[in-house]
Amino acid sequence: MLSKNQARTFFLGGTVVFFLIFLGLSWHTLAREVPKQTNAQNLTESVIRGKEIFDKNNCMGCHTIMGEGAYYAPELTKAYERKGEAYLKTVLTVKEPWAPRGRKMVAYAMSDQDANDVIAFLKWVGEADLNGFPPKPDLQSKVPVPAK
Amino acid sequence: MKYKSQQIAWWFFALSGVLLLLQITYGFIMAFAHLGYDGLHDLIPFNAATATHKNLLVVWILSGFMGAAYFIIPDEAEHELISVPLAKLQFWSLAIVGVVAVIGFHLNWWEGRKFLEIPRPLDYLVVVNVLLFLYIIIMTLWKGKKRTTTSLVLTMGLLFAALLYLPGMIWFDNQTMDSFFRWWVVHLWVEGVWELIMGGILAYLLIKLTGVDREVIEKWLYVIVGLTFISGILGTGHHYYYIGTPKYWLMIGGIFSAMEPLAFLGMALFALAMYRKGEKRHPNQIALNWTLGTAIISFVGAGLLGVAHTLPAVNMYTHGTFVTAMHGHLAFWGAYGMLVLGMITYATPLMTGRKLYTAPGASYAFWLSNIGMIGMTTAFAAAGVTQVYLERKVGMDFIDTQQAMEVHFLVLIAAATLFTVGIVMFVLNFFKYGKPTDEALERA
Incomplete structure (x- = not known):
């Protein structure tokens, strides 16, 4: 024993x-x-400032990024690819809370410069190789489309 | 209770109870926001609520661990704490740092790093606070007559927990590296050194409550904490699947985190075996309920529900969804919440000399909180699975999916209400005991 x-x-x-x-x-x-x-060579000053702003406002307290954070607001890893620069800029710079169908985001009313930096950061995140995350919806093609 | 200085533990337990109630309040704020009732948005936006909810969890559990250590170490080392005024200073500084951090969260003063939101200047104060705590514990152990395995494992856990806080304080420009080291703190705490603390407290409670020979209990304690580290250290890999780290973590994380439940299974079997073996019928049966409960529920919440989504092929779809919240809630409750409440239930009658553990409230608190938490876990599971299928597998839009999940948040709120009633009864019962008294000291 x-x-x-x-x-x-x-x-x-x-x-x-x-x-x-x-x-x-x-x-x-x-x-x-x-x-x-993660293409570290692309970590420009703007990307790094973007990360600082992202951290300073605790964006992870509502969103996930690389799948990490809170589950109140959309995943941001591919936000740049999905929504494009103009949309992101509007969300970050508006003075009233952005509220798609009622769910409110804090109105950050960022300056142009700050918004550009956050967008540069999101673009950099979106280009990292995350071993396939976020996954492509694998059941989408199986959902029957009703005849018109 | 033999040593007067053990009374300091009461303050830490009281703080734990109060912060737990506050944590629950913020949980409700978030659940209602998910249902669309976000009337507090301007005062307490969701990110402030979640930072508060998570950090209060960490602080009330740590406060409970510290109280447990101040109670256990003098008893095990057979020596008074080296300084009660220093311990009091440590208590008040902990409470003040906690309160300042929570207020700061509401004023946009934080770092956006899940579980480690406390802003950097306060991090340094936390370090000083913990160093002071460790100094008191280690010096007491040093000067004590005995150094038991239980007290050494507990102290080692507390020391490593403090050391592991440091990598979380380094700034990285690269989000992946930042996250990599954040898990050194969060994962290696909850699935590593905190289990050492848990093992130490559990062993102490089993020795006291079952009367089984210390040598037998402590031998198995080594085996269990050994299993914890062998599986848990490389198990950190399950956080490195999809954050920009190489593919070998998929295999390493998958294999070792699938082994992680072994340590919790060991803990559950060990507690039950000691309970059966024990001949002593300790009058504080409700403390025994919490002790056996923590061993069993931690196996279910941390072990089984962890494995449920730890394999890389599953985690690809569940990563960053409410499936994580399902596992997180029952794991923290089972492994650490119930453990701290068990320690409080055991120690309070000894500190105050009153025996309120036979009161019906003590028993209701145990059952209502546990049934409520199991209901909450089920609601999170339903929400999480819905989210995985609609958003990740079918590709529905985020907010459409969220609206489809709302019904599960109603169930969550109902179950959380039951849980809250249990916790309120627990805290009320604790305060009914009154403060520690010298009359409760055992005369040598």
């Missing part, structure tokens, strides 16, 4: 071994892979 000492060795040994593997993988991910997958 397992003794207390063996149990302790299992705990300490397992922890150390797996933590070292995790550190190694993390290093490889961050140093080698993430810059390629």
